[in-house]
Amino acid sequence: MPISEILTSTTFQMSLLLFVALAGYLISHRINQSAIIGIIVMGIIFGPSLLNWITYTDFVETMAHIGAIVLLFTVGLEFQIKEITKVKYLLIALIGVLVPWGAGYLIAGAFDFDFKAAVFIGTALTATSIAITANVLSEMGKLQTEAAKAIIAAAVIDDILGLMALSVSEGIVSGDISTVSLLITLGKATAFVIIGGLVGQFIFRRLICRLDDSKVCHMYPESVFIYAIMIAFFYAMAAEAVGLSAIVGSFLAGASFAGIKLEKGYIFREGAHHLQIIFGAIFFTSLGVIINLREFSLSLLVFTLVLTVVALLTKLVGCGVTAKLSGYSWKDSVAIGTGMAPRGEVAMIIALIGLSQGLVTQGAYTSVILMSLITTIIVPILLKTLVFKEGRQPSLKKHKIL
């Protein structure tokens, strides 16, 4: 086979993507950071920024798209509705979404990004990455504290609000910007979440239980797994069909099956997790591959740093002050504000969607990814050295993504 054909083959690209991801794991362990960080950094190194071994081909794009869908499906699987019922959690999350959204929009505007890009950059600042903070809290044995409960609950609500914010942003940039059309978009997103949630709970969740009870599942337990992944992609398609992002759908699909106890078809949860390991790794690799640091300018560097500071401060203020007003101590409020600050997969996916739709530039995309990486690296250090400084106790990890 000629070398040019090999380099564009499915098999070459798959093995190279996984090689880069594996290198990411090795480097993450070495620098004692989340695997996500190592994988993205390796994606940057092997991508056009440096070595140029791997580029963002249509194949990589398709695999990354599948990865994002599977990733949000597994996030949805961990969704606990009972964790988010308290009004104060909802308030912390809501203010913690609105403040960064507005501030991100204004800062981007100040840096001469156009309206659509500014809306998207603001949106990318909304969603907290629960994985990072939960890992830190768990390592420090702080998961049972009041502050930790608030962080986790608010971060879960954040996931939904972030997805809603994304839906609204897509509506804003796609059409006229009247109050009416804004309300229509918000209504559509809300309706999708409510109807999708209800259908998920009352039809697809019941069907998975029926399938699990059936003789089919006795003979073929894997049929439940196929069913679950089918629903994930079906919801992703439905979300796309009504003009929302595919990940809003797959998150809802996952949430429909959250906490379910199956007798024979329990493998679907492990199976989804295993799919997520491979396709999540490909997704995070691709995030680094899209970045081209060779085109990164000094002004973008300044923007990235400002954006990162804004990202940190808006969560610290938005969530922290709301927490204080809800009755938490100053110390707990600072912990909550800091703990909510890391941005992760959702911010990156939002940036990617903006880039793929031509709404944000390559440079703005890179700034958002770097902002996510920096917040993710800084917050654990802040939590360990400033917020909870009494010392650490080892504990089991919980809710780990990669």
Next chain:
Amino acid sequence: MPISEILTSTTFQMSLLLFVALAGYLISHRINQSAIIGIIVMGIIFGPSLLNWITYTDFVETMAHIGAIVLLFTVGLEFQIKEITKVKYLLIALIGVLVPWGAGYLIAGAFDFDFKAAVFIGTALTATSIAITANVLSEMGKLQTEAAKAIIAAAVIDDILGLMALSVSEGIVSGDISTVSLLITLGKATAFVIIGGLVGQFIFRRLICRLDDSKVCHMYPESVFIYAIMIAFFYAMAAEAVGLSAIVGSFLAGASFAGIKLEKGYIFREGAHHLQIIFGAIFFTSLGVIINLREFSLSLLVFTLVLTVVALLTKLVGCGVTAKLSGYSWKDSVAIGTGMAPRGEVAMIIALIGLSQGLVTQGAYTSVILMSLITTIIVPILLKTLVFKEGRQPSLKKHKIL
């Protein structure tokens, strides 16, 4: 989103493929057949043959390609070198490959297929599907009989010989047909299997053990899974690069990790199995989708029936007579000959490769798939009603693919 865009979206195609596969599971259970049969039948029904809901797009092709690679990787994982060391097993397998290959070639020639197509049709007759017979033997509690041991060992050797036959066929049809070039191809395939096997055993198998022992794996057990799948695609790429089929490579990669005992990274085996459930299901669905029975003629129907009879008889005679000559009783020899007759995933993959390279026609492809289906349906019936007729005992299933 406009309806035409939805119908070509990744999410729509993924959910539809999995829907068809799930329907295949339901029908398989209903008609008490292997899931593979139900899935392919559903692929035919939802494909261009009948409903035309789903077609063989580039996306489906890519996913099916990944499916075939993962499938043969998991087959390789079950490969036991110690099972195939007896000369009589090797002889049974070898004669059982050569006789159908030659007979298939001659019959296809008699039906006016050209040289290249005839070579491929012959090749598709070579490889036994171990899954079907092993399931039947297991259900009947006959797995520990001498005949069963011979069937399983010979079928395992068959996998390799079938892949070698495929490699040789690809060599034959790609170039001049001199004895020298034939020997070169055979030498290349043999060298690939030997070198790939040695490198796999002495480098990649050791590396997976080292990774499993390392602190990286302690922190991220999933890194072993990513490593294993990376090697699967790397081997698939290497096979393609030297002009062999990707599945030859992924089988070898799987065989490199067969029987390995890992401490923390054991999830790689489950993970590969879970990938295989989803992508295997997509692969078998796609096999049905490619078939277009609307273009199926009476002469092709006659050819299919003749090919099926030839497929059954050549294994019965080739393996059965060799077994008798190796010292088995007549009864055991008939059991061995019958048990070796089902053709499965390898035959189908070979047909698919022939079709995608334009070597066999749509009609010949369909004939091979239908031949595989019919042998798979008939052999369990023959085994249960004629060969082992003393009655059945329930037992645990072993080596199950779908």
